[in-house]
Amino acid sequence: MNLDDFSDLIERPDGGVRRDAEEHRERLAVPVGALGRLDELGEWLSAAQQSVPVKAIERPRVVLFAGDHGVAELDVSGRAAGTAHELVRAALDGASPVAVLARRFSVPVRIVDAGLDCDLDLLPESVVRHRVRRGSGRIDVEDALTAEEAEQAVRLGMRVADEEADSGTDLVVLGDLSVGGTTAAATLIAALCGTDASVVTGRGGAGIDDLAWMRKCAAIRDALRRARPVLGDQLELLATVGGADLAAMTGFLLQSAVRRMPVVLDGVVSAACALVAQRAAFRAPDWWLAGQVSGEPAQAKALDRMALTPLLDHGVTVGEGSGALLALPLVQAAAALAAELPERAQEPAEQKTEEQSDDAEPAESTA
Incomplete structure (x- = not known):
């Protein structure tokens, strides 16, 4: 591929x-x-x-790709490594911000397990049936995925995009449910923008203290050394420092653009995937909207590179598609007025x- x-x-x-x-x-x-x-x-x-x-936006959908990242073992996240399945469970149970908003706006939510590090029987089969692998590798010292797994993950995202387009979805709110995902995302953005780790390192949706920030910055620095030699091949880049969920989101964004299906991006993870996709297909960003400012410096770098201006700036840092979902009524209002x-x-x-x-x-x- x-x-x-x-x-x-x-x-x-x-x-x-x-x-x-x-x-x-x-x-x-x-x-x-x-x-x-x-x-x-x-x-x-x-x-x-x-x-x-x-035409009115009548069949929007929230699509969330879920995965765990091995780099979270370095204590770079506000959540313990291997606990992304708890975020998924909260969304399924209606107890997370994105679930509350989706219920209020009457928007269905689809969750795709691309690389959760949990037993399959902890979640419904509808969520876990597409899993590429159990957790992604620790990107500061090893590849996130094999070449075969990276291609499988991209094809997973493409397949989900086709399923949504075929079912009549007319706009997608794209987000992630991950632990360690912002570290991988910041690494991708730093590599593609040619900047240093300290410029892109944020505190994540869960928030981290200064010591955790320094550990995260060091992990991104080490991962960047591994990313720079493979910048010429986007698929290899995703395999080296991405992850199953990020590769799947990249495939989803590219295929959504092929199918002419608009997408609202959420935070730094979806922005990183969009930047990789733009590197592959320069016209693809014309099909995307930036939903909100997440406060992550890497997101700002990526959106600036793609010339995407966020619709909202409400200080929402929780991620999980929540900020982008808040922008949906604005898009629907624009359609109704026009x-x-x-x-x-x-x-x-x-x-x-x-x-x-x-x-x-x-x-x-x-x-």
């Missing part, structure tokens, strides 16, 4: 439709610019849907000019 092949498969949202959407917006009763960024969102959705006026606002009434002078133009007889030729 060569991820660069996606570059030939992904097209940008229809530019002609976007121009039609802009012209439609200029005819609405509400003055242009009065709705701020909602105008831009509505026009982006029109181009993605190839529809003017834009579709349902009436056009302004014609001015009498405009009507008279048109009537005169219609009644005027063509001049006779003197030739």
